[in-house]
Amino acid sequence: MTAHIIDGKAFAAGLGDRIAEGAAAFADRTGRAPGLAVVLVGSDPASEIYVRSKGLMARKLGMESFEHTLPAETTQDTLMALIAELNANEAVDGILVQLPLPDHLDSLQVIEAIDPAKDVDGLHPLSAGYLASGLPGLVSCTPLGCLMLLKDQLGSLSGLDAIVVGRSILVGKPMAQLLLAENCTVTMAHSRTADLAEKVGKADIVVAAVGRAEMIKGDWIKDGATVIDVGTSRVIRDGQKYLVGDVDFAAASEKARAITPVPGGVGPMTIMTLMHNTLIAAYRRKNYPVPELGA
Ligand SMILES: NC(=O)C1=CN([C@@H]2O[C@H](COP(=O)(O)OP(=O)(O)OC[C@H]3O[C@@H](n4cnc5c(N)ncnc54)[C@H](OP(=O)(O)O)[C@@H]3O)[C@@H](O)[C@H]2O)C=CC1
Numbered sequence: 001m002t003a004h005i006i007d008g009k010a011f012a013a014g015l016g017d018r019i020a021e022g023a024a025a026f027a028d029r030t031g032r033a034p035g036l037a038v039v040l041v042g043s044d045p046a047s048e049i050y051v052r053s054k055g056l057m058a059r060k061l062g063m064e065s066f067e068h069t070l071p072a073e074t075t076q077d078t079l080m081a082l083i084a085e086l087n088a089n090e091a092v093d094g095i096l097v098q099l100p101l102p103d104h105l106d107s108l109q110v111i112e113a114i115d116p117a118k119d120v121d122g123l124h125p126l127s128a129g130y131l132a133s134g135l136p137g138l139v140s141c142t143p144l145g146c147l148m149l150l151k152d153q154l155g156s157l158s159g160l161d162a163i164v165v166g167r168s169i170l171v172g173k174p175m176a177q178l179l180l181a182e183n184c185t186v187t188m189a190h191s192r193t194a195d196l197a198e199k200v201g202k203a204d205i206v207v208a209a210v211g212r213a214e215m216i217k218g219d220w221i222k223d224g225a226t227v228i229d230v231g232t233s234r235v236i237r238d239g240q241k242y243l244v245g246d247v248d249f250a251a252a253s254e255k256a257r258a259i260t261p262v263p264g265g266v267g268p269m270t271i272m273t274l275m276h277n278t279l280i281a282a283y284r285r286k287n288y289p290v291p292e293l294g295a
């Protein structure tokens with residue numbers, strides 16, 4: 001079997017059209033655009049590019065973008081004061097603090113300070129609790145985007161065996177909760193998992209969120225499985241720079257029914273689901289019914 005290559009960029013573009021309509025309707029009704037605040041501490045070049053692309057996308061879809069870039073030496077108090085200000089700012093519907101923060105900062109304290117109604121990254125413990133309890137809250141962008149792609153490929157996920165490799169609060173754990181809510185039987189794998197290859201080989205759905213270049217081998221994949229590759233690793237081969245996923249894409253494509261590429265798969269979806277969450281947060285904060293985004 002040669003896998004269908006899932007086009008995350010195209011899917012994200014379609015979702016973006018509906019978000020832009022929802023943003024315009026919100027602006028008509030309230031006199032202001034939905035607002036997203038992105039906070040970056042320090043000057044990691046990859047994070048800078050990534051934060052800039054979020055701001056550009058927000059504006060492209062008719063939202064307001066508030067970008068706060070703070071120096072690496074920023075104190076906890078300064079960062080906490082900024083979060084308090086963003087919580088109190090009526091024009092801000094969503095707050096994203098780019099992770100990881102520099103080592104001297106306490107990220108849990110920062111995340112817990114974010115108003116859960118504005119937690120568009122789904123990182124607050126209350127957001128995680130809502131998700132685990134089946135209550136409406138904001139869901140972490142990357143897993144939400146992965147779920148949209150899976151449902152688009154497979155329709156109902158009910159009864160399928162899924163494995164999520166990686167258990168971070170940002171990706172792996174919320175991904176497993178979303179799949180469980182879709183009635184998958186979910187295995188959560190991590191660095192201490194025994195016989196990972198064998199466990200991956202039993203799964204109809206593989207979501208890889210580890211951050212180790214091509215660690216999941218093509219011959220581990222069950223024939224006809226659907227593979228979602230979240231990992232992004234920068235590697236240099238023959239003097240050329242490449243961005244690669246956690247899955248050996250070429251070999252896995254021979255086994256899978258469908259697979260996301262890196263780049264062009266999950267990454268573009270993460271940016272668009274952030275816009276999706278910002279729009280939802282804006283509507284909910286006003287107690288307006290959330291528009292149908294078809295995803
Ligand atoms: N494309 C996108 O939109 C996004 C991409 N990413 C990328 O996804 C990757 C994961 O991100 P994130 O979840 O934040 O990463 P973390 O580093 O927070 O988590 C990595 C997870 O992988 C597990 N792990 C490490 N080594 C192994 C191994 N040998 N076998 C099995 N599991 C292992 C760890 O296990 P343990 O808990 O035991 O340590 C941990 O749970 C990164 O490459 C990141 O850049 C992240 C967010 C968005």
Ligand SMILES: Nc1nc(=O)c2c([nH]1)NC[C@@H]1CN(c3ccc(C(=O)N[C@@H](CCC(=O)O)C(=O)O)cc3)C=[N+]21
Nearest residue numbers: 097098099100121232243262263264265266267268270
């Ligand atoms: N609070 C927080 N929330 C996050 O969601 C978050 C974070 N911190 N810290 C870092 C990770 C990483 N992440 C990516 C998002 C998009 C692409 C993306 O768009 N990738 C493009 C390629 C971009 C390129 O070429 O570098 C693609 O895969 O096609 C990648 C990685 C979000 N993260």
Ligand SMILES: [Mg+2]
Nearest residue numbers: 099100168170
């Ligand atoms: Mg991390």
